[in-house]
Amino acid sequence: MTLIALDVFSVRNIREASLTPSPAINLITGANASGKSSLLEAIFILGRARSFRTTHIKQAIAFDQTHLVVSAQNRQQGQSLSRIGIQIDAKQCEIRIDGENRQKSDLAYALPVQLIDPKSYRLLDAGPQVRREFLDWGIFNQHKQFLGHWRKYAKALQQRNSLLKSRQFRQIPAWDRELAEHGKVINQFRQAYVDELLPVFNETARQFLTDVQADVRFHPGWPDENELEHYLKQDLDRDLRYGFTHSGPHRADFICYCDKRPAKDFLSRGQQKLYVLALLMAQVTLLNRISPNACCILIDDLAAELDTENKAKLLKYLAELNCQVFITSTDFSDFGDLAPLKTYKRFHVEHGRIQTP
Numbered sequence: 001m002t003l004i005a006l007d008v009f010s011v012r013n014i015r016e017a018s019l020t021p022s023p024a025i026n027l028i029t030g031a032n033a034s035g036k037s038s039l040l041e042a043i044f045i046l047g048r049a050r051s052f053r054t055t056h057i058k059q060a061i062a063f064d065q066t067h068l069v070v071s072a073q074n075r076q077q078g079q080s081l082s083r084i085g086i087q088i089d090a091k092q093c094e095i096r097i098d099g100e101n102r103q104k105s106d107l108a109y110a111l112p113v114q115l116i117d118p119k120s121y122r123l124l125d126a127g128p129q130v131r132r133e134f135l136d137w138g139i140f141n142q143h144k145q146f147l148g149h150w151r152k153y154a155k156a157l158q159q160r161n162s163l164l165k166s167r168q169f170r171q172i173p174a175w176d177r178e179l180a181e182h183g184k185v186i187n188q189f190r191q192a193y194v195d196e197l198l199p200v201f202n203e204t205a206r207q208f209l210t211d212v213q214a215d216v217r218f219h220p221g222w223p224d225e226n227e228l229e230h231y232l233k234q235d236l237d238r239d240l241r242y243g244f245t246h247s248g249p250h251r252a253d254f255i256c257y258c259d260k261r262p263a264k265d266f267l268s269r270g271q272q273k274l275y276v277l278a279l280l281m282a283q284v285t286l287l288n289r290i291s292p293n294a295c296c297i298l299i300d301d302l303a304a305e306l307d308t309e310n311k312a313k314l315l316k317y318l319a320e321l322n323c324q325v326f327i328t329s330t331d332f333s334d335f336g337d338l339a340p341l342k343t344y345k346r347f348h349v350e351h352g353r354i355q356t357p
């Protein structure tokens with residue numbers, strides 16, 4: 001996909017902006033608080049129907065406005081054009097694709113966005129939810145069937161947990177079967193995804209972290225000697241005591257290693273950033289191998305992320321990737337040598353207004 005034309009209305013300090021981005025690299029500059037991150041946030045909202053800066057998306061609505069709107073003309077992979085848009089007010093979120101009301105998942109398929117920002121390195125040391133989201137984003141974009149299993153599993157889990165809390169034993173086995181069925185499929189998808197991602201990740205990691213052996217070990221959320229249903233039965237007393245289900249894909253995680261040691265405990269902060277950058281880039285590269293130009297990459301505050309040498313490596317990597325990219329930095333010189341970029345476009349942000357210099 002490629003955003004051909006982007007319109008932003010009332011996202012933080014951006015009152016109204018229209019831009020025609022490059023299908024390749026877009027370099028966005030501006031002073032602190034000019035609105036660079038707000039522009040990336042607008043694109044992120046358009047793809048994921050949520051913000052990467054706040055859990056309450058309505059906080060992204062400009063202070064003096066009741067709603068925000070982000071819309072774009074989007075070139076799909078089959079080269080057809082579609083109009084995608086999202087409107088958010090204090091109460092609801094409305095999504096339109098080619099004039100029809102649609103769901104968040106339709107928007108996510110239409111515009112997969114991958115974000116790299118100064119908080120990305122938390123993928124290594126935050127709670128497992130962040131890592132599950134990372135895996136599921138990759139699988140969701142590669143396998144359309146995944147979402148159905150994921151939704152059925154989430155519903156069954158919610159039902160089982162509420163039965164545990166109200167101590168209604170009799171209906172629990174029916175939900176155990178449902179959890180086991182969809183949990184098994186989710187687990188197979190995740191395991192297969194990690195296996196597929198790992199060689200690409202190693203290739204990418206070698207470009208940013210020389211001479212290291214990176215590894216990712218996946219844990220399904222229950223001991224893998226037996227099927228999930230076995231542990232659901234075995235843990236029932238404990239589940240009843242605590243009022244929630246202890247085993248299943250909702251407890252899955254993966255641990256990142258570097259030269260056989262846990263990456264979060266041994267790598268420097270800078271190395272951790274590069275490690276996560278390699279993971280995120282590997283995910284995009286994998287997606288792109290399956291369907292070229294599959295994803296839109298947002299990189300917020302490039303200078304905060306990388307030193308000069310790694311910035312140059314990243315720009316070269318992006319130039320060869322064949323994806324639409326939006327990168328922000330305060331100074332144009334932060335982007336370094338732009339010679340490897342075949343084509344790029346510049347935007348400058350000032351007090352929420354976006355210009356082409």
Ligand SMILES: Nc1ncnc2c1ncn2[C@@H]1O[C@H](COP(=O)(O)OP(=O)(O)OP(=O)(O)O)[C@@H](O)[C@H]1O
Nearest residue numbers: 012013032033034035036037038059060061062063
């Ligand atoms: N809901 C809102 N409505 C209006 N303005 C807002 C809202 N939320 C934040 N702002 C303001 O929008 C401005 C732009 O913020 P933004 O984070 O996009 O800037 P930036 O250019 O990325 O800055 P930096 O380089 O410092 O990261 C800031 O002054 C911020 O206080």
